Every structure is written in structure tokens, then in C-alpha cells.
Amino acid sequence: MLKHNSYFEGKVQSVGFERNGRKLTAGVIDVGEFHFNTDAAERMTVTSGELLIRLAGKSEWRSYPAGTAFEVAAKSGFDVKAEGPSAYLCEFL
Amino acid sequence: MLKHNSYFEGKVQSVGFERNGRKLTAGVIDVGEFHFNTDAAERMTVTSGELLIRLAGKSEWRSYPAGTAFEVAAKSGFDVKAEGPSAYLCEFL
Numbered sequence A, B: 001m002l003k004h005n006s007y008f009e010g011k012v013q014s015v016g017f018e019r020n021g022r023k024l025t026a027g028v029i030d031v032g033e034f035h036f037n038t039d040a041a042e043r044m045t046v047t048s049g050e051l052l053i054r055l056a057g058k059s060e061w062r063s064y065p066a067g068t069a070f071e072v073a074a075k076s077g078f079d080v081k082a083e084g085p086s087a088y089l090c091e092f093l
Helices: none
Strands: A003-007 A012-019 A022-029 A032-037 A042-048 A050-055 A062-065 A069-072 A077-082 A086-092 B003-007 B012-019 B022-029 B032-037 B042-048 B050-055 B062-065 B069-072 B077-082 B086-092
Touching: A003 B003, A012 B012, A012 B022, A012 B086, A022 B012, A022 B022, A022 B042, A022 B086, A042 A050, A042 A062, A042 B022, A042 B042, A042 B086, A050 A069, A050 A086, A062 A069, A086 B012, A086 B022, A086 B042, B042 B050, B042 B062, B050 B069, B050 B086, B062 B069
Parallel strands: none
Antiparallel strands: A003 A012, A012 A022, A022 A086, A032 A077, A042 A069, A042 A086, A050 A062, A050 A077, B003 B012, B012 B022, B022 B086, B032 B077, B042 B069, B042 B086, B050 B062, B050 B077
């Protein structure tokens, strides 16, 4: 069963699903800067556009254009900035 | 602004957005078989899982695993089958 998620007054929205016992979401991040905390570790693959990411405890922003991916540790978090609406696939690890 | 779309009693859901004047959606297709009609031509890129596609007027089903894409003509349509929930990026051309 699919599940619609909406955060930050609809500026981040995703559709959650499960396959082979693994949880994933496919979503979109609108223009802006947002903070997410992680419970499980996750791999975020940018599928359209570009995301700027600052992992918890880091001062540096890194750029992840479409086709690239980054991983976030469990019980951690990250700041994300989008200069244009950008799509991602999130796999919970 | 992002827009949530839901079709087939929630078995196909997507988040629509616009970038550089082009419309896109990031979505998920749950297990099942569905038919979509196109207004504009579109390119569908499978971002997770696998979709089986039969374009309008064809008898053959073709497989599109994650990382591959297919295009559908304007004012046409296609049948899509998912054996596991699968994610896609749709770009309206």
C-alpha cells in the first residue's frame, strides 16, 4: 500500500512504499532549505534536479546532481537546500 | 508548488512539480495493471523496481528495469504492470 507524506507545509512531499521488506520513498523537495532527522540510515538518490546537502556535524555543503546519491547515518540528520524543485528516491537501509 | 496526485484508489500516486517551465512528476506504481492516456508526450524513467509496458496499439509487453526509460507519444497511451511497487520519474516533453 502506498502512503503519501507531506512535510514543511507541503514543500517536501513523498510517496512511501515497501518492496522485498525494504522501505522506500519517492519524493520531491521544493525550493528552500529544510532539516531532516534520520531514524534508520538512508540512501538518497537524486533523480531530477540537484540537492545541496550538509550532513549533521559538518560545516560543508556538498552538491548532489541528478544521478548521484549520498548516505545518511542512523540517528543523525542533514540539511538540504534545493534551488529548483528536485526529485529523489530514499531507501531506508 | 508541489501537487499530490492519486489514481486507481491510491494504487498510483505521484508528486507533481515544475522546473524551468517543464512539468514533471515523481511517483510510485503499486502491484497491478493500469492504463494511462497521454495528453502531452512523456518520458518515463524507472527509478526503482521494474515496469512492464505495452504501448497503445502494440501487443508486446516490454520490461523497463530501474535505470531505464521509455517515451510515450502525445494523445496516445500505455498499459503498465508492476509485479512489485516501483518508482518512476515522468517528464512531460
